[in-house]
Amino acid sequence: MTERTAALPHPGDPAWTLAYEGFAPEQQGLREALTAIGNGYMVSRGALPWERGDDTHYPATYLAGGYNRLITRIAERDIVNEDLVRLPDWSGLMVHFDGENPIDLADTTWREVRHWLDLRHGVLHLSLIATDPSGRETALHLARVVSMDQPHLAALELTLTPLNWSGRVVIDSGLNGHLINAGVKRYRQLSSTHLEATDAATFQAHTDGPDGPGEEEMIALVSTFSQARLRVGQAARTRLLTAEGRSHPVERRDALAEDGRVRHTLTVQMTHGEPVTVEKVAALYTSRDTAISEPGLAAREAVAEAPPASALVAAHGATWERLWQQADVVFEVDDPEVDPATVQMNVRLHIFHLLQTLSPHSADLDVGVPARGWHGEAYRGHVFWDELFILPFLTLHFPEISAAMLRYRARRLPKARAAARAAGHGGAMFPWQSGSDGREESQVMHLNPRSGRWIPDNTWVQRHVSLAIAVNVANHLAATGDQGFLDNFGAELLIDITRFFASLAEHDPATDRYSIHQVMGPDEYHDGYPEGHRLAGRTALSNNAYTNVLVAWLMGTAGDLLAGLEAARRDQIMGRLGIAPEEPDRWAEMAKKMVVPVMDDGVLEQFEGYAELKEFDWEGYRARYGDIQRLDRILEAEGDSANRYKLSKQADALMLCYLFPEPELSHLLERLGVPFGPEAWQRTINTYLARTSHGSTLSYLVHAWVMARSHPEDAWGMFKTALASDLTDVQGGTTAEGIHLGAMAGTVDLVMRGFSGLAVRRAGDTVGLHFDPVANRRVRRLAFRVRFRGHWLGVEQTPDSLTLTPGPDWDPRTPVLVGGRSMPLGPGRPETIRLTGAPA
Numbered sequence: 001m002t003e004r005t006a007a008l009p010h011p012g013d014p015a016w017t018l019a020y021e022g023f024a025p026e027q028q029g030l031r032e033a034l035t036a037i038g039n040g041y042m043v044s045r046g047a048l049p050w051e052r053g054d055d056t057h058y059p060a061t062y063l064a065g066g067y068n069r070l071i072t073r074i075a076e077r078d079i080v081n082e083d084l085v086r087l088p089d090w091s092g093l094m095v096h097f098d099g100e101n102p103i104d105l106a107d108t109t110w111r112e113v114r115h116w117l118d119l120r121h122g123v124l125h126l127s128l129i130a131t132d133p134s135g136r137e138t139a140l141h142l143a144r145v146v147s148m149d150q151p152h153l154a155a156l157e158l159t160l161t162p163l164n165w166s167g168r169v170v171i172d173s174g175l176n177g178h179l180i181n182a183g184v185k186r187y188r189q190l191s192s193t194h195l196e197a198t199d200a201a202t203f204q205a206h207t208d209g210p211d212g213p214g215e216e217e218m219i220a221l222v223s224t225f226s227q228a229r230l231r232v233g234q235a236a237r238t239r240l241l242t243a244e245g246r247s248h249p250v251e252r253r254d255a256l257a258e259d260g261r262v263r264h265t266l267t268v269q270m271t272h273g274e275p276v277t278v279e280k281v282a283a284l285y286t287s288r289d290t291a292i293s294e295p296g297l298a299a300r301e302a303v304a305e306a307p308p309a310s311a312l313v314a315a316h317g318a319t320w321e322r323l324w325q326q327a328d329v330v331f332e333v334d335d336p337e338v339d340p341a342t343v344q345m346n347v348r349l350h351i352f353h354l355l356q357t358l359s360p361h362s363a364d365l366d367v368g369v370p371a372r373g374w375h376g377e378a379y380r381g382h383v384f385w386d387e388l389f390i391l392p393f394l395t396l397h398f399p400e401i402s403a404a405m406l407r408y409r410a411r412r413l414p415k416a417r418a419a420a421r422a423a424g425h426g427g428a429m430f431p432w433q434s435g436s437d438g439r440e441e442s443q444v445m446h447l448n449p450r451s452g453r454w455i456p457d458n459t460w461v462q463r464h465v466s467l468a469i470a471v472n473v474a475n476h477l478a479a480t481g482d483q484g485f486l487d488n489f490g491a492e493l494l495i496d497i498t499r500f501f502a503s504l505a506e507h508d509p510a511t512d513r514y515s516i517h518q519v520m521g522p523d524e525y526h527d528g529y530p531e532g533h534r535l536a537g538r539t540a541l542s543n544n545a546y547t548n549v550l551v552a553w554l555m556g557t558a559g560d561l562l563a564g565l566e567a568a569r570r571d572q573i574m575g576r577l578g579i580a581p582e583e584p585d586r587w588a589e590m591a592k593k594m595v596v597p598v599m600d601d602g603v604l605e606q607f608e609g610y611a612e613l614k615e616f617d618w619e620g621y622r623a624r625y626g627d628i629q630r631l632d633r634i635l636e637a638e639g640d641s642a643n644r645y646k647l648s649k650q651a652d653a654l655m656l657c658y659l660f661p662e663p664e665l666s667h668l669l670e671r672l673g674v675p676f677g678p679e680a681w682q683r684t685i686n687t688y689l690a691r692t693s694h695g696s697t698l699s700y701l702v703h704a705w706v707m708a709r710s711h712p713e714d715a716w717g718m719f720k721t722a723l724a725s726d727l728t729d730v731q732g733g734t735t736a737e738g739i740h741l742g743a744m745a746g747t748v749d750l751v752m753r754g755f756s757g758l759a760v761r762r763a764g765d766t767v768g769l770h771f772d773p774v775a776n777r778r779v780r781r782l783a784f785r786v787r788f789r790g791h792w793l794g795v796e797q798t799p800d801s802l803t804l805t806p807g808p809d810w811d812p813r814t815p816v817l818v819g820g821r822s823m824p825l826g827p828g829r830p831e832t833i834r835l836t837g838a839p840a
């Protein structure tokens with residue numbers, strides 16, 4: 001047999017390509033998550049098409065907001081969990097050489113393995129040369145998309161070229177509903193069968209195929225979620241094509257439909273050196289989709305009408321190119337320790353995954369912002385407070401998507417109001433974890449894999465989640481000026497959250513101050529006071545500084561919002577929401593009288609009584625354990641508790657320095673009677689920098705943001721860790737279970753707003769854009785666009801200049817300030833300002 005080399009495609013521009021060489025079983029889960037392809041409606045992990053799922057491979061497709069609830073009996077309790085359901089797999093394709101040897105890891109040897117993601121066009125590629133046990137060498141190239149152009153369609157093309165043989169190949173192409181949720185090892189003791197696969201069938205459809213119109217046999221599967229009763233209709237079409245795109249003769253075509261599974265088996269004679277492409281196009285609809293009669297029927301019709309995969313891939317790529325015109329962030333760095341192209345790619349990878357999770361298609365769905373993307377089963381696809389880090393980028397690029405995410409919250413206001421009522425409060429109390437219907441989805445127990453013990457999970461008392469929603473509502477309003485958003489649900493969200501905190505806070509007549517008890521801040525390592533503490537016996541914690549200061553901000557913001565409305569609209573909103581005239585008076589008072597715990601030297605105290613906790617032996621634990629990110633688990637396994645120590649999982653008090661620049665924070669605190677200023681700000685930051693273990697990827701991001709201004713010399717290192725946290729799987733295994741969307745979107749926002757100091761600020765009746773660039777000698781060039789009140793503005797920053805390029809329809813009355821100085825902009829006219837001050 002003579003050997004021929006295959007001209008396999010190669011990864012392209014490294015600044016636009018996430019590329020892997022070779023196969024590394026221990027990395028496969030990570031690669032699958034990072035090369036997942038989606039469109040804001042559904043996401044498919046980047047698994048190899050012939051793998052069915054085991055501890056190395058986990059092919060899975062998830063529907064945005066596709067949840068189902070199951071009960072498990074654990075530790076003598078009924079535990080109820082709502083999970084993001086792993087859908088029947090559309091992407092499976094098995095190849096048998098000579099009809100016998102399946103291509104798989106056990107029997108096939110592989111070389112020249114390349115696995116890459118083309119970020120510019122949204123295509124997953126895999127190429128390799130496989131040698132089967134009989135020495136047959138075959139070149140394979142896979143290209144896969146989940147269409148950003150037609151959100152119900154996905155497609156793959158697998159091209160096989162026999163390099164040293166001619167003979168028979170059998171291709172197995174199916175839809176498989178025999179799947180359970182098994183992506184997260186820690187959850188494996190929990191119930192996991194969510195799908196009732198009901199209807200597997202083949203069908204004939206009239207299509208305009210590669211050789212002209214004709215009848216084609218296709219496969220279909222309709223399954224139902226066991227509790228949510230969501231019906232999922234899928235259909236697929238498999239064709240064999242020659243290099244010229246014509247139909248390739250098929251020796252035999254068999255179809256097998258059994259319970260929950262349906263497949264086509266195509267037998268084909270292959271000739272040495274001649275490529276054959278297997279093209280699979282799949283459609284997915286659910287009973288929640290609009291403009292359909294029935295999901296099974298919609299899927300069958302869509303797949304019959306779908307264009308060839310090559311055309312789908314092209315239209316998908318063109319849609320991505322258009323998205324990039326709005327969303328790209330150019331980030332050129334100069335750092336001998338990193339490859340500049342990798343850093344640029346990393347920023348784009350984050351934008352890419354953000355837009356695959358929440359795209360213009362999501363704007364029409366009833367979905368929230370999932371902490372781990374729709375990329376895996378970690379945290380069950382739930383929605384936490386992570387939108388605080390995610391919506392800023394969307395609001396300044398795709399405000400229709402961020403409005404839709406807030407509408408997800410607004411639709412769940414009745415549940416949030418009921419939750420507040422049940423807890424004895426007014427207003428709306430949003431759950432810490434949210435899924436389908438807005439009830440509290442937090443787990444009540446979680447497994448510590450280190451000790452093997454199931455322990456109570458009290459993280460649900462993080463009432464600050466509602467504050468994150470309020471911050472986003474206020475920011476959305478400021479950046480868009482969208483009065484319809486305000487009238488339809490923005491005001492309602494903001495006011496009902498304000499009312500909740502107004503009713504949660506307790507007034508102490510002795511001090512004339514307002515306290516908030518029974519809460520937790522973002523630091524999940526403290527859920528109560530330890531034995532022997534002055535405040536032991538209280539439920540959860542009192543007066544978390546982040547919560548209290550943000551509540552004071554909210555009280556002021558809600559009052560200002562109402563006061564700033566023209567009288568008729570104010571009356572209308574007050575009437576509709578039944579706001580009693582004395583309510584805004586109480587808000588105004590709370591804006592000045594919330595308790596803010598402060599330690600010696602004016603350092604903000606994470607919560608009341610934090611100062612009395614023990615110092616932690618950081619060095620000792622680092623020496624003993626190496627990786628001490630998850631100190632909660634380490635200490636619990638030792639029979640100890642993180643509650644006893646001055647240590648934090650993630651930024652908590654420092655969240656205030658993340659949300660507010662120092663002068664604004666100082667102003668806010670001064671209004672509360674707390675003297676603050678640059679020195680107290682710096683001391684507060686130093687205190688917590690030294691006492692945080694970064695058990696959440698959000699922590700690196702917040703610290704990097706804060707350090708950019710407080711510790712410019714060390715900030716770059718923290719920034720690099722934050723940016724690479726998913727790429728390098730900094731938590732050692734978590735990314736495989738789902739990307740960290742907060743850290744991803746937050747680092748892009750950090751590059752964009754953190755380095756340029758971009759803020760949307762209100763001054764009296766006008767809202768303007770403020771820039772306060774941080775000069776960093778490692779950042780050679782930063783360029784992006786933002787959309788402010790419907791108009792685009794180009795921003796380009798170098799170590800010594802800032803150039804602003806307004807679009808042709810820019811409103812010249814928009815206040816624009818750079819470093820506090822006014823910089824009026826005319827439509828379409830770029831302006832450059834020299835930056836002074838030595839870069840860090």
Ligand code: BGC
Nearest residue numbers: 371384385386522524696698
């Ligand atoms: C963090 C939370 C975050 C959640 C989801 C947790 O580990 O502590 O702040 O909301 O992950 O990303």
